[in-house]
Amino acid sequence: xxxxxxxxxxxxxxxxxxxxxxxxxxxxxxxxxxxxxxxxxxxxxxxxxxxxxxxxxxxxxxxxxxxxxxxxxxxxxxxxxxxxxxxxxxxxxxxxxxxxxxxxxxxxxxxxxxxxxxxxxxxxxxxxxxxxxxxxxxxxxxxxxxxxxxxxxxxxxxxxxxxxxxxxxxxxxxxxxxxxxxxxxxxxxxxxxxxxxxxxxxxxxxxxxxxxxxxxxxxxxxxxxxxxxxxxxxxxxxxxxxxxxxxxxxxxxxxxxxxxxxxxxxxxxxxxxxxxxxxxxxxxxxxxxxxxxxxxxxxxxxxxxxxxxxxxxxxxxxxxxxxxxxxxxxxxxxxxxxxxxxxxxxxxxxxxxxxxxxxxxxxxxxxxxxxxxxxxxxxxxxxxxxxxxxxxxxxxxxxxxxxxxxxxxxxxxxxxxxxxxxxxxxxxxxxxxxxxxxxxxxxxxxxxxxxxxxxxxxxxxxxxxxxxxxxxxxxxxxxxxxxxxxxxxxxxxxxxxxxxxxxxxxxxxxxxxxxxxxxxxxxxxxxxxxxxxxxxxxxxxxxxxxxxxxxxxxxxxxxxxxx
Ligand SMILES: Cc1cc2nc3c(=O)[nH]c(=O)nc-3n(C[C@H](O)[C@H](O)[C@H](O)COP(=O)(O)OP(=O)(O)OC[C@H]3O[C@@H](n4cnc5c(N)ncnc54)[C@H](O)[C@@H]3O)c2cc1C
Numbered sequence: 001x002x003x004x005x006x007x008x009x010x011x012x013x014x015x016x017x018x019x020x021x022x023x024x025x026x027x028x029x030x031x032x033x034x035x036x037x038x039x040x041x042x043x044x045x046x047x048x049x050x051x052x053x054x055x056x057x058x059x060x061x062x063x064x065x066x067x068x069x070x071x072x073x074x075x076x077x078x079x080x081x082x083x084x085x086x087x088x089x090x091x092x093x094x095x096x097x098x099x100x101x102x103x104x105x106x107x108x109x110x111x112x113x114x115x116x117x118x119x120x121x122x123x124x125x126x127x128x129x130x131x132x133x134x135x136x137x138x139x140x141x142x143x144x145x146x147x148x149x150x151x152x153x154x155x156x157x158x159x160x161x162x163x164x165x166x167x168x169x170x171x172x173x174x175x176x177x178x179x180x181x182x183x184x185x186x187x188x189x190x191x192x193x194x195x196x197x198x199x200x201x202x203x204x205x206x207x208x209x210x211x212x213x214x215x216x217x218x219x220x221x222x223x224x225x226x227x228x229x230x231x232x233x234x235x236x237x238x239x240x241x242x243x244x245x246x247x248x249x250x251x252x253x254x255x256x257x258x259x260x261x262x263x264x265x266x267x268x269x270x271x272x273x274x275x276x277x278x279x280x281x282x283x284x285x286x287x288x289x290x291x292x293x294x295x296x297x298x299x300x301x302x303x304x305x306x307x308x309x310x311x312x313x314x315x316x317x318x319x320x321x322x323x324x325x326x327x328x329x330x331x332x333x334x335x336x337x338x339x340x341x342x343x344x345x346x347x348x349x350x351x352x353x354x355x356x357x358x359x360x361x362x363x364x365x366x367x368x369x370x371x372x373x374x375x376x377x378x379x380x381x382x383x384x385x386x387x388x389x390x391x392x393x394x395x396x397x398x399x400x401x402x403x404x405x406x407x408x409x410x411x412x413x414x415x416x417x418x419x420x421x422x423x424x425x426x427x428x429x430x431x432x433x434x435x436x437x438x439x440x441x442x443x444x445x446x447x448x449x450x451x452x453x454x455x456x457x458x459x460x461x462x463x464x465x466x467x468x469x470x471x472x473x474x475x476x477x478x479x480x481x482x483x484x485x486x487x488x489x490x491x492x493x494x495x496x497x498x499x500x501x502x503x504x505x506x507x508x509x510x511x512x513x514x515x516x517x518x519x520x521x522x523x524x525x526x527x528x529x530x531x532x533x534x535x536x537x538x539x540x541x542x543x544x545x546x547x548x549x550x551x552x553x554x555x556x557x558x559x560x561x562x563x
Pocket of ligand 1: 172174175178201209211212244245246271292294319438439440441449450452455482484
């Protein structure tokens with residue numbers, strides 16, 4: 001683009017309105033003007049990008065005036081401002097960055113949310129229907145040149161900016177999704193943030209999945225803890241344990257913890273997981289009535305197994321059966337009360353469920369099903385579970401394993417849009433672009449989560465956006481699950497429900513105790529249930545995820561992947 005030192009006779013002024021007339025001459029080369037395009041080339045109330053002397057400039061047409069600012073968005077480190085949405089905030093004409101949504105004044109270049117991120121402005125003119133931009137950098141230190149709106153008094157958030165220049169990431173929750181996101185972020189952009197983590201639990205992060213194995217005595221505590229306290233210290237991460245966040249102040253971009261710690265953030269990551277559901281029946285607060293979610297629950301079960309005999313587990317799903325098996329391994333007499341007539345009815349079909357029940361009974365578990373729990377009885381500590389049909393089961397320990405619900409109260413109180421979970425888009429961003437959320441607390445395209453596989457992918461995508469890459473989008477995929485009871489092999493993937501257009505391929509080998517059922521629809525596997533031999537589970541899960549046409553494999557499908 002070629003420039004002229006002689007500015008056009010000014011017919012209209014825009015960004016320059018009220019500013020000194022831009023009358024550059026050949027003697028002042030600092031004032032070169034560039035003719036960019038016709039005013040009509042720019043759609044009203046929108047922007048275009050132009051390369052002027054090697055600089056990216058975003059030019060906006062607003063009510064037939066033009067404004068020019070740098071196209072580079074310092075918040076996302078991308079040349080995107082020309083694509084932002086133009087609007088008016090409190091009388092100030094602004095553009096919202098399409099990535100992190102900070103607002104930049106088109107007159108002063110000031111970033112409304114973070115003044116330190118302000119962008120340059122450039123003089124602009126419309127002359128005989130043509131857009132002209134003045135082009136020299138020093139002359140275009142526009143925030144000063146144009147007598148900008150005074151910056152607001154810094155909030156506590158802005159006042160405590162780290163000296164390193166890194167931005168501040170605050171993480172609420174120290175669980176599996178949170179720490180995987182932090183790990184992914186450290187890989188992508190190790191110095192991008194100063195990181196502060198708040199955890200409600202007393203220790204570093206641990207692998208919640210392994211709690212069942214810890215209870216059963218198959219794992220030790222050291223195997224379960226994934227992030228000991230030194231892990232945080234070595235990476236300069238500030239960790240607050242046993243100190244849950246009790247308030248998110250979005251206006252000032254800071255959080256407050258139960259102990260009174262305040263932490264300012266540029267980006268907030270919410271990863272508060274789930275609450276275990278509690279049956280709303282009489283006696284549910286008696287001593288010895290617990291759920292199965294955290295390390296302290298395993299401690300409570302082990303203590304009970306030490307001094308008591310009878311355990312009742314309410315819920316015959318994956319978690320309930322793992323708790324029951326663990327307590328059996330700890331020499332308790334265990335009865336499982338299940339509302340449905342089939343164990344793990346959400347994951348496996350009736351045949352696999354029956355095989356599973358027989359095997360677990362053979363090992364010593366008792367089942368009462370279908371049965372409804374009416375309440376718990378006891379003096380101080382629980383002594384019995386009462387059923388709706390009047391039966392009573394002796395119980396010194398009651399473990400409720402009846403599902404989870406996203407932990408969203410904190411987000412709701414902060415005004416973030418929630419449904420069953422915190423609503424997030426494909427970038428794991430909430431309705432507030434400074435706030436991300438991952439894990440079991442989120443709801444993405446109508447889905448909430450209860451297994452870790454989708455959380456790993458969420459962590460990858462979220463870290464990518466926190467790192468400013470902006471190149472990944474999250475999509476949920478069909479899931480698979482496996483019961484973690486040693487010697488009992490159960491695997492389920494996808495959707496095994498019968499339905500019009502679906503057919504089942506079944507293999508039964510009673511002698512070996514093997515049962516396999518694949519549900520096929522449109523020449524693709526959409527569900528798999530395996531009992532007794534689960535070696536090909538991951539292969540079936542991959543075929544389901546990929547939606548592969550299985551016509552060529554059909555005759556050997558039930559016998560597994562070729563070695
Ligand atoms: C016994 C058991 C066995 C499981 N087995 C499997 C399995 O085999 N396969 C599988 O895929 N999944 C399994 N899961 C599920 C899996 O563990 C979860 O999907 C996963 O842990 C969810 O991760 P998350 O980070 O979202 O939540 P969590 O791991 O629960 O982490 C959330 C953390 O946030 C903390 N927190 C909450 N509120 C606050 C606050 N206000 N301030 C600070 N911290 C807060 C919580 O205390 C918690 O530590 C199992 C779960 C359990 C309990």
